[in-house]
Amino acid sequence: MLGACSVVAVRAEEMAQSSSMDADEYRRMADAGERHWWYRSTRQLLQQLVEPHLDSGAAALCLDAGGGTGATGGWLTTSAATVLGDYEPIALEVARADFAGYLPVRIDLNHLPFADHSFSAVLCVTALCHRMNPDPATIVRDFARVTRPGGLVCLMEPGGKRLWRGHDVVTHTARRFSVGEMRSMAHDSGLEVIRATGAYTFLVPLAAILGAIERGNDKSDVGRNESGLGGVMSGLARLERRLMRRIDLPFGLSAIVLARKPS
Numbered sequence: 705m706l707g708a709c710s711v712v713a714v715r716a717e718e719m720a721q722s723s724s725m726d727a728d729e730y731r732r733m734a735d736a737g738e739r740h741w742w743y744r745s746t747r748q749l750l751q752q753l754v755e756p757h758l759d760s761g762a763a764a765l766c767l768d769a770g771g772g773t774g775a776t777g778g779w780l781t782t783s784a785a786t787v788l789g790d791y792e793p794i795a796l797e798v799a800r801a802d803f804a805g806y807l808p809v810r811i812d813l814n815h816l817p818f819a820d821h822s823f824s825a826v827l828c829v830t831a832l833c834h835r836m837n838p839d840p841a842t843i844v845r846d847f848a849r850v851t852r853p854g855g856l857v858c859l860m861e862p863g864g865k866r867l868w869r870g871h872d873v874v875t876h877t878a879r880r881f882s883v884g885e886m887r888s889m890a891h892d893s894g895l896e897v898i899r900a901t902g903a904y905t906f907l908v909p910l911a912a913i914l915g916a917i918e919r920g921n922d923k924s925d926v927g928r929n930e931s932g933l934g935g936v937m938s939g940l941a942r943l944e945r946r947l948m949r950r951i952d953l954p955f956g957l958s959a960i961v962l963a964r965k966p967s
């Protein structure tokens with residue numbers, strides 16, 4: 705269960721502990737993340753939510769903010785030229801190798817180096833939660849600034865404020881978000897909310913149990929149960945996606961907001 709910051713953040717921690725790790729090891733970790741059921745399901749979920757609203761015109765330009773290796777946002781490159789903004793140079797290298805359509809740029813989300821109205825869509829997945837970002841609301845206001853009128857902003861973050869676990873500590877997660885908070889951050893940035901929903905709701909009881917069992921024992925979900933109980937988790941995620949075609953979910957192990965900048 706990779707609901708929070710994962711491969712890249714764990715990699716950053718390991719780099720701090722060992723200077724002998726190289727790009728090949730990073731590559732292997734990124735590949736493991738790619739195979740994990742959560743990443744496969746999350747790509748499908750984001751495509752389902754975002755793609756119908758995307759501008760597919762020749763001038764379209766997307767931003768995958770804190771995009772890491774492109775594990776959840778690489779699909780954007782098939783719709784439009786996409787700037788991948790991240791502070792981790794090796795992540796940018798791996799993403800460039802995997803997705804020819806990415807334009808990788810080393811940035812700090814707290815100081816976006818882009819002009820007003822630069823992007824037709826901004827995607828940000830499990831980056832606002834990072835302890836490097838003390839004021840997520842200010843970052844979202846800046847996402848709104850760099851988005852073109854009529855453009856989209858989609859944010860997906862760890863949900864369930866009470867579901868704090870060892871995985872969050874290991875991955876440098878500073879906070880989890882309620883669906884209401886995600887909605888407010890978008891609304892307070894002048895964006896019109898299209899969807900505000902929980903996701904991976906079926907994982908909430910499991911996360912609560914794991915949190916209680918693992919108390920004081922910080923452990924990452926990376927490498928844990930890649931197949932998702934032999935496909936059971938992917939099947940549940942598929943059912944949930946079907947439900948989410950019709951309704952928003954009030955809470956979940958992830959919290960998502962999809963919003964549009966007024967024209």
Ligand SMILES: C[S@@+](CC[C@H](N)C(=O)[O-])C[C@H]1O[C@@H](n2cnc3c(N)ncnc32)[C@H](O)[C@@H]1O
Binds near residue numbers: 777792
């Ligand atoms: C958990 S990873 C998620 C990566 C990608 N969005 C995904 O879903 O696979 C969080 C990413 O956000 C990046 N990040 C976090 N805070 C950042 C900041 N202030 N500036 C730039 N990158 C940041 C990290 O380097 C990392 O690659």
